[in-house]
Amino acid sequence: MGGNAFGTLFKVTTFGESHGPGIGAVIDGCPSRIALVAEDFVPAMTRRRPGRTALDTPRREEDRVEILSGVFEGRTTGAPIALFIHNRDADSRPYEILRTAFRPGHADYSFFRKYGHFDFRGGGRSSARETAARVAAGVVAQKILEPVGIQVTAQTLEMGGIQARKNIPGAAENNPFFCPDPEAAAEMEGALKKAREEHDSLGGIVEVRVAGCPAGLGEPVFDKLDADLARAVMSVGAVKGVEIGAGFAAARLSGSENNDPLTPQGFRTNRAGGILGGISNGDEIVLRAAVKPIPSIKREQETITREGQPCKINLEGRYDISAVPRVVPVLEAMVRLVLADHLLRFRAIGNEKLFSTAD
Numbered sequence: 001m002g003g004n005a006f007g008t009l010f011k012v013t014t015f016g017e018s019h020g021p022g023i024g025a026v027i028d029g030c031p032s033r034i035a036l037v038a039e040d041f042v043p044a045m046t047r048r049r050p051g052r053t054a055l056d057t058p059r060r061e062e063d064r065v066e067i068l069s070g071v072f073e074g075r076t077t078g079a080p081i082a083l084f085i086h087n088r089d090a091d092s093r094p095y096e097i098l099r100t101a102f103r104p105g106h107a108d109y110s111f112f113r114k115y116g117h118f119d120f121r122g123g124g125r126s127s128a129r130e131t132a133a134r135v136a137a138g139v140v141a142q143k144i145l146e147p148v149g150i151q152v153t154a155q156t157l158e159m160g161g162i163q164a165r166k167n168i169p170g171a172a173e174n175n176p177f178f179c180p181d182p183e184a185a186a187e188m189e190g191a192l193k194k195a196r197e198e199h200d201s202l203g204g205i206v207e208v209r210v211a212g213c214p215a216g217l218g219e220p221v222f223d224k225l226d227a228d229l230a231r232a233v234m235s236v237g238a239v240k241g242v243e244i245g246a247g248f249a250a251a252r253l254s255g256s257e258n259n260d261p262l263t264p265q266g267f268r269t270n271r272a273g274g275i276l277g278g279i280s281n282g283d284e285i286v287l288r289a290a291v292k293p294i295p296s297i298k299r300e301q302e303t304i305t306r307e308g309q310p311c312k313i314n315l316e317g318r319y320d321i322s323a324v325p326r327v328v329p330v331l332e333a334m335v336r337l338v339l340a341d342h343l344l345r346f347r348a349i350g351n352e353k354l355f356s357t358a359d
Contacts, residue, residue: 001115001125006232008223009348010144010341012137016085018122018129019092024084025133027140029344030070032078034143041065041083041139047329048135050320062088065136076140083136087129092121094317100305101313105295107237112306128237128323131330138333141340148343149212152335154328155180157288159204160191178206178328192321199299204324207288208233208335213274215282217342224278225342226287232334233289238323239331241290245273289331291324 005013009029016023045063063085070081098120102109107126111118118124142152155172156179157164164181171185172178179185195202218225230242250258250271260283261268267283274285296319303313320326 006235007337007341009344010141010337012134012337014130014133014137016087016130016133017119017124018087018127019095019124020087020119022084022086023130023133024068024082025137027070027081027083027137030076030078030081030140031144031344032076034076034140035074036067036071036076036081036140036143037074038065038067040143041136044135044139044329044333045085045132048132048326050326062086063132065139081140083133083140085132085136094315095121097313097315101311102303102306103295103313103315104301104303105292122317126237128326131236131327131333134236134337135329135333138329138336141333141336144340144343145336148214150214150339150343151211152208152332152339153211154178154206154208154332154335156188156324156328157205157207159188159322159324160195160202162187162191177325195321199297200321201293201295201297201319202322202324203238203291203293204322205288205290206324206328206331207286208331210274210285210335210339213280213282213285213339215280217339217346218275218277218279219342219345220278224275225280225338226273226275226278228338228342229285229287229335232338233287233331236289236327236330236334238291238294238327239289240292242287244275244285244287246271247273247288285335287335289327291322291327294320294323 004015005011011028013026014023045065049063066084068082068084070077070079098108106123108120111126122129156177159177162184164179164184166181168180171182172180175182175185177185177188179188191202226244229244233239233242246253246258258271260270260272270283270286272281273287274280274283296315296317298315300312300314303311305311
């Protein structure tokens with residue numbers, strides 16, 4: 001199975017399945033002498049794991065990250081960093097139905113058509129459980145970004161058709177949905193409860209912002225910074241669309257409206273989303289991701305068997321009602337991985353002045 005590695009100089013490979021012994025990541029290319037201990041992973045892993053609300057999946061995983069290699073006496077050595085997270089609370093019994101039938105909207109069908117044999121327990125490799133390894137890798141990536149002053153934050157702009165109407169600083173971290181509008185967050189909770197009663201699920205929109213990114217990150221033509229960010233965000237299973245800056249709205253603007261005027265103090269507007277010609281321009285990077293509703297729902301659906309015969313499926317596993325809140329730290333992590341990789345590539349062509357990883 002290919003496609004499990006990501007990055008050029010800062011390269012991350014994830015491994016493991018949802019209901020296997022555990023999941024993890026191997027990071028190659030991390031600079032040496034960066035302070036790193038197991039406790040550094042706790043805040044990010046806590047933000048991603050279920051249990052922030054009663055509406056999350058009942059599956060309870062501790063998600064403690066073990067550092068197996070690449071760190072000595074609390075600092076990275078430059079060797080590959082291996083991170084491992086045990087699966088402690090997997091229950092495979094409700095997934096037995098997937099031995100014969102496919103879940104509509106899930107990767108079961110396409111995995112079977114490609115491989116002919118796959119781990120269907122909890123989705124196996126296609127499960128959102130895999131993203132815990134990405135969040136762990138993102139913690140290491142942030143260690144590279146911090147000395148430069150780069151900060152990555154994400155928030156929920158919309159869920160279940162309910163949009164955040166305000167953007168109150170700090171509010172996103174004070175509710176379980178990472179929504180910057182407390183009133184909208186309360187409405188989102190009501191929408192999730194209604195969806196649960198109806199055995200359905202909800203999608204939404206997550207916004208990621210990058211502050212402090214210097215100008216010059218990104219490569220021309222195929223390795224554009226925005227292209228790599230889009231690829232990274234789209235690699236998250238629930239994401240079905242990405243836009244940067246004005247995004248699709250730019251298609252409805254004239255050139256005079258869409259262009260960001262330059263002044264001696266910087267850009268007057270930021271419709272470019274902090275990236276021009278595939279290279280960061282020093283302004284805030286802004287991107288948004290459309291997150292689809294979770295396909296695993298507890299209502300009868302039409303499907304087929306592995307032999308292609310029509311049948312009905314009714315799932316009884318443990319599922320979230322929406323991927324949106326828990327995908328927020330995942331998207332932060334993916335953006336950090338891209339920026340760390342491009343920052344190291346920036347240094348590789350002689351831009352050493354931005355770097356001071358050893359404190």
